[in-house]
Amino acid sequence: MRTIITSAIVAVASEGLLCAAFALFGGFSFTRSEDTNLLGLVTVFLHLPGLSLASALFGPFLGRAGIAVAILTSALQFFLFAWGVLAIRNTMRRPSNVA
Numbered sequence: 001m002r003t004i005i006t007s008a009i010v011a012v013a014s015e016g017l018l019c020a021a022f023a024l025f026g027g028f029s030f031t032r033s034e035d036t037n038l039l040g041l042v043t044v045f046l047h048l049p050g051l052s053l054a055s056a057l058f059g060p061f062l063g064r065a066g067i068a069v070a071i072l073t074s075a076l077q078f079f080l081f082a083w084g085v086l087a088i089r090n091t092m093r094r095p096s097n098v099a
Contacts, residue, residue: 003086011079015071018043047074 021039028040050073054066062070 003083003090007079007083007086010082011075014078014082015075018046018074019071046077047071049073049077 022043025037026040026043027035027037028044029035047070050070051062051066053073054062054069057069058066
């Protein structure tokens, strides 16, 4: 249970930091490559599955609900990644009873 709570905290913090960093320093353009940097590229491609899902659900004009779906999907990706890493870490730290 502690692993799930820690993963959720890491996911929310990671999503918040990524969105704040993108707002401050990120840049992305589909048409002008000179306006794109690595932070913008990572942010857009991390949110792309959520944007595709929101586009399928809400149509081409996303609005706030579509942006919320994209952010929640990205936070879910962070959660799953953190959960996997913490689960692997916990299994490596346990003493093995195999003699």
